[in-house]
Amino acid sequence: MVAEMSTGTEFPQPESFSFDEESLKAIDTIVKRYPPGKQASAVIPLLYVVQRQMKRQTGSAWVPNKGMDAVAERLGMAPIRVYEVATFYFMFNMRPIGKFHLQVCGTTPCWLRGSDEVARACREAGKVGGYGQTSEDGLFTMTEVECLGGCVNAPILQVDDDYYEDMDYESTVKLIEALRRGERPAPGSVIGRQTSAPEGGPLTLLDVPGE
Amino acid sequence: MAKVTVDGIEVEVPNGVSVLQACEAAGKEIPRFCYHERLSVAGNCRMCLVEVEKAPKPIASCAYPVADGMKVFTDSPMVRNGRRGVMEFLLINHPLDCPICDQGGECDLQDQAMAFGSDASRYREEKRAVKDKYLGPLVKTIMNRCIQCTRCVRFATEVAGVPELGATNRGENMEIGTYVEKALTTELSGNLIDICPVGALTSRPYAFVSRPWELRKTDSVDVLDATGTNVRVDARAGEVLRILPRTNDDVNEEWMADRGRFAFDGLKRRRLDRPWVRKNGKLHPASWTEAFTAIAAGFAGRKLGAVVGDLVDAEAAVALRDLMAGLGSTHLECRMDGAAIDASRRDFYTFNTGIAGIEEADALLIIGSNPRLEAPVINARIRKRVATSGCPVGFIGPRGLNLTYAHDWLGEGGTTLKALVGGDHRFNEVLRAAKRPMLILGRGALARADGAAVLAAAWQVAAQNGMLQADWHGFNLLHQFGGQVAPLDLGFTTGIPADVQGLWLLGAEPPAMVPEGAFVVYQGHHGEAGAARADVILPGAAYTEKDATWVNTEGRVQRGRLAVYPPGEAREDWKVLRAASEVLGVRLPYDSLDAVRARLAEVNPVFAGPGFAAHGCTDTAGPVGDAAGVSDAAFASNILNYWQADVVSRASATMAECARTYLPQAAE
Numbered sequence: 001m002v003a004e005m006s007t008g009t010e011f012p013q014p015e016s017f018s019f020d021e022e023s024l025k026a027i028d029t030i031v032k033r034y035p036p037g038k039q040a041s042a043v044i045p046l047l048y049v050v051q052r053q054m055k056r057q058t059g060s061a062w063v064p065n066k067g068m069d070a071v072a073e074r075l076g077m078a079p080i081r082v083y084e085v086a087t088f089y090f091m092f093n094m095r096p097i098g099k100f101h102l103q104v105c106g107t108t109p110c111w112l113r114g115s116d117e118v119a120r121a122c123r124e125a126g127k128v129g130g131y132g133q134t135s136e137d138g139l140f141t142m143t144e145v146e147c148l149g150g151c152v153n154a155p156i157l158q159v160d161d162d163y164y165e166d167m168d169y170e171s172t173v174k175l176i177e178a179l180r181r182g183e184r185p186a187p188g189s190v191i192g193r194q195t196s197a198p199e200g201g202p203l204t205l206l207d208v209p210g211e
Numbered sequence: 212m213a214k215v216t217v218d219g220i221e222v223e224v225p226n227g228v229s230v231l232q233a234c235e236a237a238g239k240e241i242p243r244f245c246y247h248e249r250l251s252v253a254g255n256c257r258m259c260l261v262e263v264e265k266a267p268k269p270i271a272s273c274a275y276p277v278a279d280g281m282k283v284f285t286d287s288p289m290v291r292n293g294r295r296g297v298m299e300f301l302l303i304n305h306p307l308d309c310p311i312c313d314q315g316g317e318c319d320l321q322d323q324a325m326a327f328g329s330d331a332s333r334y335r336e337e338k339r340a341v342k343d344k345y346l347g348p349l350v351k352t353i354m355n356r357c358i359q360c361t362r363c364v365r366f367a368t369e370v371a372g373v374p375e376l377g378a379t380n381r382g383e384n385m386e387i388g389t390y391v392e393k394a395l396t397t398e399l400s401g402n403l404i405d406i407c408p409v410g411a412l413t414s415r416p417y418a419f420v421s422r423p424w425e426l427r428k429t430d431s432v433d434v435l436d437a438t439g440t441n442v443r444v445d446a447r448a449g450e451v452l453r454i455l456p457r458t459n460d461d462v463n464e465e466w467m468a469d470r471g472r473f474a475f476d477g478l479k480r481r482r483l484d485r486p487w488v489r490k491n492g493k494l495h496p497a498s499w500t501e502a503f504t505a506i507a508a509g510f511a512g513r514k515l516g517a518v519v520g521d522l523v524d525a526e527a528a529v530a531l532r533d534l535m536a537g538l539g540s541t542h543l544e545c546r547m548d549g550a551a552i553d554a555s556r557r558d559f560y561t562f563n564t565g566i567a568g569i570e571e572a573d574a575l576l577i578i579g580s581n582p583r584l585e586a587p588v589i590n591a592r593i594r595k596r597v598a599t600s601g602c603p604v605g606f607i608g609p610r611g612l613n614l615t616y617a618h619d620w621l622g623e624g625g626t627t628l629k630a631l632v633g634g635d636h637r638f639n640e641v642l643r644a645a646k647r648p649m650l651i652l653g654r655g656a657l658a659r660a661d662g663a664a665v666l667a668a669a670w671q672v673a674a675q676n677g678m679l680q681a682d683w684h685g686f687n688l689l690h691q692f693g694g695q696v697a698p699l700d701l702g703f704t705t706g707i708p709a710d711v712q713g714l715w716l717l718g719a720e721p722p723a724m725v726p727e728g729a730f731v732v733y734q735g736h737h738g739e740a741g742a743a744r745a746d747v748i749l750p751g752a753a754y755t756e757k758d759a760t761w762v763n764t765e766g767r768v769q770r771g772r773l774a775v776y777p778p779g780e781a782r783e784d785w786k787v788l789r790a791a792s793e794v795l796g797v798r799l800p801y802d803s804l805d806a807v808r809a810r811l812a813e814v815n816p817v818f819a820g821p822g823f824a825a826h827g828c829t830d831t832a833g834p835v836g837d838a839a840g841v842s843d844a845a846f847a848s849n850i851l852n853y854w855q856a857d858v859v860s861r862a863s864a865t866m867a868e869c870a871r872t873y874l875p876q877a878a879e
Contacts, residue, residue, distance in 0.1 A: 009392070065391055078368075078374035078375070079391070080374055080375055080376065080377035080389065080390060083379055083390040083391070084377040084378060084379055087380045087381070087390070088380065088381045
């Protein structure tokens with residue numbers, strides 16, 4: 001089995017990359033957080049800056065090789081050190097993705113609560129072949145991710161940076177359709193749960209002592 | 212000091228050393244893959260597990276510091292189980308292709324699997340497959356075999372100073388490579404092959420050539436640069452198949468430069484393998500007797516001179532010197548690059564600090580040399596010093612060179628050197644503040660019209676900035692080839708007069724001013740311009756084909772040994788000269804190698820000893836030359852094409868491939 005890992009060569013890479021004004025502003029703030037001589041610590045936030053800039057400019061949030069080179073140059077690191085970090089973390093997309101990144105949590109709590117149905121809804125409504133694939137219209141890319149830390153409201157579907165919680169097949173289909181229409185439903189629980197309180201409202205601490 | 216008990220043996224080791232080192236001090240062998248004593252500790256292979264009393268689990272001894280009173284067990288049931296388990300995991304994804312693997316027979320994984328592995332695999336699933344990577348024309352990769360010890364990554368980053376290798380992706384998908392495909396830009400890439408504990412990185416030219424047990428191993432010395440790298444020449448059936456470095460901490464540690472390692476295929480091509488004599492303007496094959504008779508006739512009654520080249524051993528040089536003396540000539544020369552070297556004192560032309568001495572220096576000035584191309588192993592030593600101590604490096608030469616360490620570019624040439632002699636350059640402050648300052652003067656900087664002035668100026672910088680102390684000699688001349696120092700020791704500096712009528716070229720290019728009609732004898736192993744101009748060609752032996760003495764840039768006298776016999780009728784050079792002397796009527800008085808070596812020691816006593824020992828400088832009187840005469844011209848290294856800098860590498864197909872890869876514009 002040859003692992004399906006990107007080496008950055010199976011698809012066209014942009015010929016150049018330079019930070020735009022918004023990115024440069026963000027970089028200045030980020031790099032200042034680290035003491036002089038330790039700028040390399042900013043590599044992960046800067047890779048996010050690259051990914052967001054690509055999203056702004058091309059609609060696809062990914063990190064091209066030239067973007068990593070730009071980070072390396074900005075932080076005075078060897079490019080390979082940036083490649084190592086970027087390829088290690090799952091959150092950096094090393095190849096172009098669709099306009100919306102559907103990240104289905106498949107870890108045990110979400111799976112027990114029906115993440116398989118959420119994934120099926122993504123495949124059917126989003127017309128995506130499966131994990132790691134992009135729909136033909138270029139709108140949706142599906143990824144299976146590990147625990148998103150929202151187990152109380154499982155299952156979770158993360159779209160780009162937003163969490164949609166308490167999902168099931170129908171709510172996932174509705175969400176995908178809304179995204180397709182260009183709407184962006186409010187993130188959070190889709191069954192009206194207040195943060196991570198019990199379903200249907202609080203069960204304890206109902207009376208306020210002294211009142 | 213900490214007292215540690217290893218398997219009941221009590222040893223005392225310095226605080227802070229690892230348990231692994233303590234075990235070695237006690238004579239216990241600890242298996243390891245990722246640990247390498249000259250690289251940083253990674254601790255990721257887990258093969259070096261040992262048991263420590265009161266520790267609940269086995270510990271990785273390479274990354275665990277010793278403590279006083281520690282009791283270590285290296286062969287307990289826990290250790291054996293642990294190592295067997297680690298080995299089983301390592302072998303899960305390792306292919307069982309030892310029969311076709313070039314590392315077979317000298318593979319750490321193979322050896323340690325025999326010692327610590329179990330007899331059968333319990334793994335029934337599919338093995339992972341990894342695409343092979345391209346790392347250049349010298350290193351071949353079979354990445355399925357990689358056990359991800361990251362030695363190569365650490366070597367490239369720490370020793371070679373080219374952070375181009377890395378481990379990308381994660382877990383099961385982790386791969387070693389450059390990510391963006393490129394040939395590694397280092398002159399030390401062959402060492403990756405040596406440090407790889409498995410067959411993932413192997414030698415491309417040596418692929419499927421031989422098994423280690425078929426090879427005859429001869430300890431020798433590399434002469435293709437002036438480092439004097441200690442090597443082992445592996446040969447089979449009269450053919451050199453590979454050259455590997457030997458460990459010598461005073462010279463090359465355990466590294467070797469790529470040209471010395473891979474250029475040997477040039478020894479099989481374009482060789483002179485029989486005598487030739489020019490008759491009616493054309494060279495004709497001849498017998499030795501005919502050749503010698505032709506020389507006797509050609510030299511009769513003429514004004515003679517002799518020139519030795521850059522790859523000539525001391526025995527041949529002394530024999531040539533004696534032959535010329537017998538023929539009444541004292542016109543001897545070895546500085547064919549025109550370097551204005553003053554050979555009146557040995558410390559004017561050697562690397563006095565010593566290569567190991569670089570590790571004591573706390574300020575370094577490089578003048579007109581690119582050590583990365585002229586002596587990659589010495590450059591790695593400088594890099595090591597800079598990386599561990601932050602030793603400041605000032606550099607006079609081309610701007611923007613990547614020397615693999617940070618350097619302060621002071622200027623391009625003579626102007627800057629003169630400013631340093633003046634003493635009010637900003638780098639003078641750095642040098643004066645240092646306790647052990649040193650400078651490295653490139654031989655290339657002397658090979659110009661004002662060479663003598665450059666030499667004198669460099670010496671003045673050394674003298675004025677505290678480099679010449681009673682126990683520290685910080686003046687260093689960096690030569691470029693392994694045969695450049697010995698002839699200086701033997702007095703090949705008297706020069707060739709312009710009206711010379713007969714010339715003996717021993718592995719040397721003809722000087723520009725050979726007069727028309729002069730009778731030229733060329734003796735050597737590769738015929739380039741020298742052979743084309745020659746009236747008589749005598750085939751000689753290359754450095755792997757003779758027992759010979761070489762002097763490196765430090766002045767260290769080292770012995771190379773015969774690994775294979777010279778091809779055809781070629782013979783060891785001193786024997787050729789001895790035979791010629793008979794016909795020329797000035798019989799040389801030695802018939803054995805020992806006698807030649809006795810004669811060497813008689814001419815210059817350094818040949819009787821090691822040649823180099825750490826020394827200071829008490830006589831600060833400088834070489835001849837007027838420092839004020841330095842011109843403003845920029846210094847340029849005379850080695851631009853590292854891969855094809857000498858006759859052997861110019862005949863090498865491997866080196867030609869490297870030149871095509873790394874210097875596409877320079878390749879013909």
